[in-house]
Amino acid sequence: MRGERRYDWLLGLALFLGLGVLAFQGIALVQSFWHMPGVRAEETHTPSPLAQLDRLERGKLVFQAAGCLSCHLARLEPGGPLVGFPIGPSLSNVGMRRDERWLREHYINPHKLIPGSKMNSYAYLPSDELDALVAYVKSFTPTYEPAEEPKLVIPERFTQEQVERGKALFASQGCVGCHMIGKAGGVIGPNLTRAGAHGRTDQWQLQHLKDPLSVYVIGPTDGIPWPMPRYNTLSDEDLWALVAYLQSLRE
Numbered sequence: 001m002r003g004e005r006r007y008d009w010l011l012g013l014a015l016f017l018g019l020g021v022l023a024f025q026g027i028a029l030v031q032s033f034w035h036m037p038g039v040r041a042e043e044t045h046t047p048s049p050l051a052q053l054d055r056l057e058r059g060k061l062v063f064q065a066a067g068c069l070s071c072h073l074a075r076l077e078p079g080g081p082l083v084g085f086p087i088g089p090s091l092s093n094v095g096m097r098r099d100e101r102w103l104r105e106h107y108i109n110p111h112k113l114i115p116g117s118k119m120n121s122y123a124y125l126p127s128d129e130l131d132a133l134v135a136y137v138k139s140f141t142p143t144y145e146p147a148e149e150p151k152l153v154i155p156e157r158f159t160q161e162q163v164e165r166g167k168a169l170f171a172s173q174g175c176v177g178c179h180m181i182g183k184a185g186g187v188i189g190p191n192l193t194r195a196g197a198h199g200r201t202d203q204w205q206l207q208h209l210k211d212p213l214s215v216y217v218i219g220p221t222d223g224i225p226w227p228m229p230r231y232n233t234l235s236d237e238d239l240w241a242l243v244a245y246l247q248s249l250r251e
């Protein structure tokens with residue numbers, strides 16, 4: 001009899017402990033459903049020291065720290081000066097022509113979107129910094145650009161006649177549909193109000209008009225969707241007139 005009672009007592013204790021463990025597991029289970037995977041990931045990964053900043057402010061810092069300006073021209077804030085180096089395309093208005101998905105994928109794996117790309121991968125950036133970078137570059141829109149009409153400052157190597165011809169071609173060839181100069185034009189391509197001050201050589205301008213991607217990448221460029229069309233059917237005279245006009249857009 002005595003032995004049996006001790007047995008009951010042990011059984012009670014085992015039941016109590018068992019219930020306790022179950023309850024604990026239950027709470028953990030509910031918690032794991034409650035916190036969705038994204039939130040849980042953030043709990044385990046040390047938050048970036050930039051986390052407290054506004055998303056665009058954070059994107060701007062990442063943009064500067066990641067060295068994007070060593071290859072790209074951009075304005076860091078609306079109406080600000082054009083800064084950076086003209087190795088890759090100008091990023092003015094790029095937010096109008098590339099969506100968030102393309103931008104993110106392009107930072108992680110530029111070679112996948114543009115085979116032979118000279119742009120380096122930013123896959124090493126923490127996910128929240130990549131998001132901030134995407135949001136910041138997506139905000140590059142016409143509001144960043146100057147809206148005054150440019151003064152034509154013709155470099156000595158070109159003639160007035162060439163520049164006027166180039167200006168007329170800019171309208172007749174549809175360039176204006178994609179590019180803004182002063183107050184008029186489209187926003188698919190970069191603002192060209194100061195195209196002559198972008199640091200591009202005459203040869204670069206000529207080659208870019210004939211085959212835009214060829215100035216940016218090594219390797220095969222056929223079949224890659226690129227937003228600027230080729231103007232390789234224009235005569236050399238017309239192409240040089242366009243170059244003359246572009247290089248006169250300096251002030």
Ligand code: HEC
Pocket residue numbers: 063066067068069070071072087088089090091094097098103107110114116117118119120122133137216217
């Ligand atoms: C080593 C030079 C280099 C660096 C650094 C670089 N890029 Fe690029 N980028 C390029 C080149 C060249 C292209 C043109 C296409 C290609 O080759 O990928 C390009 C293309 C782009 C495009 C597409 C432009 C268009 O007209 O559609 C975007 C957007 C872009 N880069 C953003 C960035 C950002 C943001 C950074 C920094 C995180 C960066 N790039 C760093 C060289 C660079």
Ligand code: HEC
Pocket residue numbers: 086088089090097170173174175176177178179188189190192195198200205208209212213227228229231242246
């Ligand atoms: C369908 C839209 C479209 C048309 C039409 C177009 N462009 Fe572009 N252009 C772009 C885009 C997008 C870029 C950015 C990518 C690049 O640099 O190739 C660009 C880039 C440029 C640049 C480089 C600016 C810089 O310094 O980074 C110049 C110059 C230019 N275009 C001139 C012209 C001229 C001149 C014409 C007409 C003969 C023209 N474009 C027609 C879309 C267009």
